[in-house]
Amino acid sequence: MSWFDTARFGMFIHWGIASVAGLELSWPLVGGLGALPQGTGVTISDYYAAAPRFNPTQLNAREIARLARRAGMQYAVLTAKHHDGFALFRSRAEGAFSIESISFPRDIVREFTDAFRAEGLHVGLYFSLCDWHHPDYPAFAEDDKPYRWGAWRRSSADAWQRYLHFMFTQIRELLTNYGSIDLIWFDGGWERTVEEWRARDLVEMIRSLQPNILINDRLPGFGDYETPEQAVPAHPPDRIWETCMTMNDSWGYNPSDSNYKSAIAIAHTLAEVAGKRGNLLLNVSPRADGSLPPEQIVRLDEIAGWMQRGAKPAIIDTTSGLEPWQFYGPSTRNGQCIYVHLLMKPYETVSIRGVQVRRVKSIRAVTAGGRELKFRKRITAADMLFNHDPMGTIEIEIPESAVDPVATVISVEIAPAPLPESGERFA
Numbered sequence: 001m002s003w004f005d006t007a008r009f010g011m012f013i014h015w016g017i018a019s020v021a022g023l024e025l026s027w028p029l030v031g032g033l034g035a036l037p038q039g040t041g042v043t044i045s046d047y048y049a050a051a052p053r054f055n056p057t058q059l060n061a062r063e064i065a066r067l068a069r070r071a072g073m074q075y076a077v078l079t080a081k082h083h084d085g086f087a088l089f090r091s092r093a094e095g096a097f098s099i100e101s102i103s104f105p106r107d108i109v110r111e112f113t114d115a116f117r118a119e120g121l122h123v124g125l126y127f128s129l130c131d132w133h134h135p136d137y138p139a140f141a142e143d144d145k146p147y148r149w150g151a152w153r154r155s156s157a158d159a160w161q162r163y164l165h166f167m168f169t170q171i172r173e174l175l176t177n178y179g180s181i182d183l184i185w186f187d188g189g190w191e192r193t194v195e196e197w198r199a200r201d202l203v204e205m206i207r208s209l210q211p212n213i214l215i216n217d218r219l220p221g222f223g224d225y226e227t228p229e230q231a232v233p234a235h236p237p238d239r240i241w242e243t244c245m246t247m248n249d250s251w252g253y254n255p256s257d258s259n260y261k262s263a264i265a266i267a268h269t270l271a272e273v274a275g276k277r278g279n280l281l282l283n284v285s286p287r288a289d290g291s292l293p294p295e296q297i298v299r300l301d302e303i304a305g306w307m308q309r310g311a312k313p314a315i316i317d318t319t320s321g322l323e324p325w326q327f328y329g330p331s332t333r334n335g336q337c338i339y340v341h342l343l344m345k346p347y348e349t350v351s352i353r354g355v356q357v358r359r360v361k362s363i364r365a366v367t368a369g370g371r372e373l374k375f376r377k378r379i380t381a382a383d384m385l386f387n388h389d390p391m392g393t394i395e396i397e398i399p400e401s402a403v404d405p406v407a408t409v410i411s412v413e414i415a416p417a418p419l420p421e422s423g424e425r426f427a
Contacts, residue, residue, distance in 0.1 A: 003122060004183070004214055004225065005240055006317045007074040008274045010124075012244050012283040013064070013112070014079050014251040017086050019288040020050035025252040026083035030132065030140050030147040038250045038257045044142055048133070051086060052102055059108065059290025061115035067297065068121060070304040072312045075122035077185045077281060078112045080174055082126070085133030089177070093169040097133050113178045122182040125174055129167065129197060129219070130188035136163035152191050164198060168205065175209040183214040185227075194221035216242075232272050242279035245269065247296055253285040260295050263302030267311075267406045270303075271341040274315045275330030306406040310366035314339035314409045326354045336416065339366070342408040346398040350410070357392040358418040365402040367409045373397060389418045 018025045024039035029047035032039045068076055081087040087098035089109035099108060113123050132140040136159040144153060155163065175181055184206065189197065199221045206213060217223030225240040232243055247266070250257045261269075266282065273280045284296050307315070314332055321331030321338050327350075330341040342350060357377040364370045379392035396410060 002214065003074070004242075004279070006319065007122070007279050008315050008318065009071070009073045009270060010075040010077065010122075010242070010279060010281045011064075011068040011071075011073045012077050012126075012281045013286065014082075014283055015108075015286045016079060016082050016084065016088065016252070017051045017054045018047070018084070019253040019286060020053050021047075022253055022255045022288075023047070024250055024254060025079065026128075026132065029084060031145040033147070036250065038254045041145075044140065047084070051097075054099075054102060054288065055104055056108070056286070056288065056290030059106075059111065059286070061108075061111040062118065064284070064286075064292060065112075065115040065119040065121060067292070067300045067304075068116070069119045070307075071300045072304070072307040072316055073121065073282075074316060075124055075182065076112070076116045077124035077126050077183070078109065079126040080109050081128055081131075081170065083128045083130050083132050083188050085128075085131040087170065089174065091170055091173055093166050093173065095134060095136070095166055096170065109174070109178060113181070117179070123178075123180070124183035124185055124214075125178075125181055126185040126187060127171060127174065128188035129186055130191050131163070131167070134163060134166065136160065136166065160196070168198075168202065171202070172205065172209065175206060175213070181210050181213055183216070184210075185216050186219040189218050189220045192220075232269060232276070232278075236276040236278055241277075242281050243273060244281040244283065246283045247299060251283055251285065253287050253293065255293075258295075260299070263299045263306075264406050266299060267303055267306055268341075268343045270315060271330040271332075271343065271407060274318055274332050275320060275341065277320045302406065306367065306404070309404065310368075310370060311407065311409050313337075314341065314366060314411070322352065323354070327352050336414045338412040338414060340410045340412065342398070342403075342410065345403060346408070349395050349397055352394045352396070352412065354391055355394060355412075356389055356414070356418070357394060358389060359415045360394060361413040361415045361419065362411075363394070363396055363413070364411050365398075365404075365408065366411045367404040367407070368402040370411075371402060373399075373402065373410065 016025050024036050027033040027039045028042045029044050032041040085097045090100045090107045091098040116123050131137045138155045199219055203222050214224045217226050226237045228243045248257045248260045270280045318332035318334045321333040327340050329343050332339045363373045363375050374397045376395045379390045383390035
C-alpha cells in the first residue's frame, strides 16, 4: 500500500494572481461558472492586469505547513499553474507566463515544497493542462464569451505541437527542479482528447522523472486514483479516491464569500470520508500578500484541537470499520481497534451490532481523554448457552462528560480470541 491509501486528510492550496482582486481563480476571465456562485466574470484585460501587482511579501510557507500538520493533514497540493496560465514557479519554457515575468523575486513552489517536506508532509503539485493565456493553446478572447462546453477554439496543427512542447517542458521543470514530488494533480483536461494531449507519452515522461509519483484521474485516459469534487459520494469508488472541497463556496481568495462551513461540519465530512476509505483534500486560499484568511486559520485550529484530543488515530492510517447496519454513523479501523464516530449527540447509549461480543477488551471515549466507558453485551439465549464465540450487540453508555463539542469518537478494542467471562449479565 502506498502512503496515499490511508493518508485521509490533505490541504489543497488555490492561489495565484486572482487573489490580488479577490477573484476566483481563472473562471472569471472566461465569464464565470455556474458551479462557482462567487466566480463573477471580468474582462480578460482586467483579470491579467493584476499580475504585476502580485507581491506576496507576507508569505510564510512554513507556517502554513505547520497549520496543516497540526490539523492532522498528511499531504498538500499547491496550484503550481491554473487555467489562467500563470505559473507560481520560475519557468524558463519559451512563452511562459510566471513569477519570472513579474518583479517578485522568490520561487513560491520551492518555498512550499521545502516547507511541507520540513514538516513531514507529502508534496503534491496541481497543473492545468489547458492554458487560457498561451497564444498557441489558443488564448481565450472576449469574442469567445460566454464559455460554452465543447465550443472552445482550437489552434492550428503547428501551433498545437508548439503548445505541447511548452506544456511538456513546464511539467518537466516541475518534476526535476523541486526534488521528490509525491503526486501531480492534473486539471483542465476536458478540452482535448487523450490523443491530443499525448497522454501516454506524458505519463511515461512523468514516471521516468518521478518513478514513485501518483497521478490523479484528470489526465484523460489515465490516473491512479479518482477525484470527486465538492461532495462525498454516496457509494465510494471501487479504487482509491479523494474528494476535494472548499471551506466556503470559492477555491480562490474571495473576501465577499462568507458562506463558510463550520469546523464541526468539516470534521464530520472528514469522518465520513475516512469511513469510506477516502481522502479529504480541504482547500485553503491565501490572500494576495500570502497570508491565510483568519476564517480559515480558525477552522484549521479547531480541527487541530479535535485531532489532538484523540481523533487523529481514528482518522489517519485507518481503513473502513463496520458495515452501515452495524453502526449508524461513520466508523474506521486500525488493527484490532474499531473507532465509531458519533456525529449526532447520543441519547444515553449507542449500539454496535454484529460483533463477537466476548472479544471486546475495552471501550473508551478517545476524545475525552481515553476514559473507559461502561457497556453491556446482548446475545441470544441459545448463543449464550451453546456458542463459545457468539455474535451480538454492544450497548455503550455515553455520559454527558464524554461528549466532544466537535465529534465524539469511541474506540472498541477487539481481542483476537474470546476473553474469559467476567460475570456480565446478558439480555
